[in-house]
Amino acid sequence: MREYDSGIGMRVLAPVIIAVLIVAGFGATLFWPPGGNGTTTTTTTTTTTTNGGGDGYGPLAATFLNSKREDVVFFWMCNSSFVNDDLSTFYNQQHAGTFVDGVQMWRNDTDYCRIEVLFSSAGRVSGEVGPTTWFWLSGSLIDDGIGQMNDATSHPEYWPQTWPVDFFVEVYFEDLTMFYIGYTSSDGLVYICNGTWTGGYTAGGWPEIGELFEGYWLIEGGHLQASISMFYSTITNTVSYPE
Template identity: 45%
Template sequence: MKEYSDGFSRTAITLVVIAVVISSGILVVSLMQPNGNTTTTTTTTTTATNNGAGYGSAAVDYIESRRDDVVFYWSSNNTLVNEDLSSYYQATEPSAFVDGVFINQTESGADISVLFSPYHENIVGEGSIDSDTYETMNGALLDEGIGLMEDASTHPSSFPSTWPIELYIYIFFDDNTFFYLGHTSSDGYVFIRNGTWDGFTSGGDPSITGFVGDGHWLIEGGHLQTGISSLYSVITNNVDYPEA
């Protein structure tokens, strides 16, 4: 795990999530509501919903209802962060390796911290974006991303089922709940789930305490690519490799 002098230690939270299919082909799923309760719904795993009318759209509505509760985004252990961003920063520092990206929502937009290896050297690139840029990035990932995806009629038994993972991103809320999505392009799926966390571990990373429901499988269908590109551009356009 990487320890940083700013008091917030970020580490990859690589979660292996098992999607459980209940008898008769019914997948029971729950969306956590702002009051901490859950709403349980069902859908068959053999019929895909219309584009934009399934669980991806419901997830976007849920996140939009929580927009004022967002504390930070966290992303690590994926191609965008560890390969694409690393390659970009290697033009400045040939040995650069990006371990993770931390995006902290602010009143005026967001602050971005790009965290580099090695752990003990506290190499952090920092930048800020305005609210318009932040909203555009969110829109590309959510409204124009998972919000347009169909529910998967068939899917693997666990996530990730293939490698590499193109994107892992977590959204942590101020009431100790979180939402995350993961995408693997080799099989074309996006997996989304929410859960709970309780402060930070002794190392400083969010302490995951549980999950809500069994998660949702979506068909990526090319809808996430603009969001991934937007996230890459926002980071590289606003965060430089830190000066020595």
């Protein structure tokens, strides 16, 4: 990922980091260094048990995320085919040579959302969507997405198994916790985990993760495709490359 000027100073928030675990369950070894740029790959699989149906880790995660919808500070996306390839290709049509580093989606107290696209050459460019669109995006990701997924009966030893990741989004909350959702089409799996963040940012402008906890593997099963399309259309219809 290219470096960019985030325009955000390091913020000092509450010193207490609150860890929230969604559920105790099957094991998955996580390799994702703080800062969010894990590149280790492996084809090793581990057989696991599964809850499946409507009582697996996907629905449990959806319930957890819905309980914290009013506490969301922002969504963060970067280092994925969705951001670096799909969005870059779109904005290249507006300005040749454009590369998209990341997308940050800020929620305010009235549920309006400021979408900031981070361009390598133009910095941060923003646009705003209303509460209806914000709930529409959240619902497609949580309720219609991971909430509908079954547990994986087998999974790779490490996340991500292949690189690049097709799509991922990190959700950051007011209590300094965060939640990660990642998808790789090569194996049709979604990886979810939660953790903490410091409330600050790295020198490159990334949210600074404190700790990530044990993760859980889900079968994507086509449930994430509508959400990915909604994120794409919302971002590209809201933010234009500056003249």
